[in-house]
Amino acid sequence: MAWFNLFSGPSAERLEQKGDALVAGGFWGAAKLEYERAHRKRTVAAGLDRESLNRLEKKIAGTREALAREHHHNAADLSAIGDHEEALELVALALTLTGDDALKETLVQQRRDLEAVLKSRIFRTHSEPDEERDPEEERASVESPEEAFRALCGTLPDTVRRAYLGYGPDFKTGYLALNSGDFEAAADYLARALEAWNAADSYIPLELATACLQLNRPEQARQLLETLLQHHPDTLPAYQILCEIYWEQKDFDQADALLASIPGDLAASLAVFVLKGETLFQAGDFDVAKTFYRDFLATYGWDDSIAAALARTHEALDEMDHARRMYQEIMMHGNSCHRRIDPLVKEKVADLSFAAGKRDTAVLELYLALAQEQPEKASLYYAKVSRIYQATGNETEARRFQALSDQMTRMHADRTIDHAQGG
Numbered sequence: 001m002a003w004f005n006l007f008s009g010p011s012a013e014r015l016e017q018k019g020d021a022l023v024a025g026g027f028w029g030a031a032k033l034e035y036e037r038a039h040r041k042r043t044v045a046a047g048l049d050r051e052s053l054n055r056l057e058k059k060i061a062g063t064r065e066a067l068a069r070e071h072h073h074n075a076a077d078l079s080a081i082g083d084h085e086e087a088l089e090l091v092a093l094a095l096t097l098t099g100d101d102a103l104k105e106t107l108v109q110q111r112r113d114l115e116a117v118l119k120s121r122i123f124r125t126h127s128e129p130d131e132e133r134d135p136e137e138e139r140a141s142v143e144s145p146e147e148a149f150r151a152l153c154g155t156l157p158d159t160v161r162r163a164y165l166g167y168g169p170d171f172k173t174g175y176l177a178l179n180s181g182d183f184e185a186a187a188d189y190l191a192r193a194l195e196a197w198n199a200a201d202s203y204i205p206l207e208l209a210t211a212c213l214q215l216n217r218p219e220q221a222r223q224l225l226e227t228l229l230q231h232h233p234d235t236l237p238a239y240q241i242l243c244e245i246y247w248e249q250k251d252f253d254q255a256d257a258l259l260a261s262i263p264g265d266l267a268a269s270l271a272v273f274v275l276k277g278e279t280l281f282q283a284g285d286f287d288v289a290k291t292f293y294r295d296f297l298a299t300y301g302w303d304d305s306i307a308a309a310l311a312r313t314h315e316a317l318d319e320m321d322h323a324r325r326m327y328q329e330i331m332m333h334g335n336s337c338h339r340r341i342d343p344l345v346k347e348k349v350a351d352l353s354f355a356a357g358k359r360d361t362a363v364l365e366l367y368l369a370l371a372q373e374q375p376e377k378a379s380l381y382y383a384k385v386s387r388i389y390q391a392t393g394n395e396t397e398a399r400r401f402q403a404l405s406d407q408m409t410r411m412h413a414d415r416t417i418d419h420a421q422g423g
Helices: 012-024 028-044 050-080 084-097 101-127 135-142 144-153 158-165 169-180 183-197 204-214 218-231 236-248 252-260 264-268 270-282 286-300 304-316 320-336 343-355 361-373 375-391 395-420
Strands: none
Touching: 012 028, 012 050, 012 304, 028 050, 050 084, 050 101, 050 375, 084 101, 084 144, 144 158, 144 169, 169 183, 169 204, 183 204, 204 218, 204 236, 218 236, 236 252, 236 270, 252 270, 264 270, 270 286, 270 304, 286 304, 304 320, 320 343, 343 361, 343 375, 361 375, 375 395
């Protein structure tokens, strides 16, 4: 849970971008939480944006599927080393996440196999009365909160996982509440756990700080995290959340000092480079940020996240040609590695090219592809396709795509009215 951070400051757009970054790093659970919070912000915002909500819903579904597959593979690994109970918990959690029929079938069979092993173990235990049975083992299959808690802890680093499993019932209840979005209850139970544990070096402040951010208590979160890092200076999520707080408070000197204090190998990690560059960007030091990102790429080689940050910095400096070329390079690297290109990168290339007056086939094909990948924005893309055809003298296609755009705009408006009226 500590990977996400949404409080009153960050916008829905910012949260979605953070979710995208977490997806790129394979942090599916954290990305799902970011997208869900962005979705909630969109839902309560004035003027319902159905296109953005649809996009976020698709991203949430994608992270759920990725999490389900991750749990499936982790369960297989646990089963291979004999930890069938925890494997069964992960399979049960995966089944609640996936909507993929093929994966569901695989998971159901995996669950049957694990249950057969556990039944066999229980049968052997009944057949050997001299051996004492473990009552916790027999109850494991029906204790859903325990299953959910152990499954969540199973995604954490070993040191943290072992610590979380030992923090007691208040922590478990608070951690589950935090992950289910009940932040008031989470803060209450986690505060009790912190007081009961009474150990200066626990990880509990990390989760309590996250709950505090959700409740718009950034100062309390800041104090908790600063204290935590005195005992656990290698806790990357704490640096990420603290930087968010410092950026929102415009305390960029403090953010610089925090990042300069990061020890050892962690200081040389990509995540820390991203935080350093983002601090420069948030402070408005765009020229310095541009140099920072360029130096990184020259020294360490290509990285999509750094390249995207550089492209965004070019945009902030109104260097649109440089920005467009950088986004195009991101696309080229993705194509050469046979990776799916982020539609937002394609959109940047198309829009920046269109704004620069380009009306060629390449731009047209980008917009047509985007209309398939992001149908919720197809009306906007088709309007630009129409203008490209018009610029090339193809009036028939120009009228056809403008009509499509108009029709989709009307349909979207009707759906928005129906939704507002509860239809």
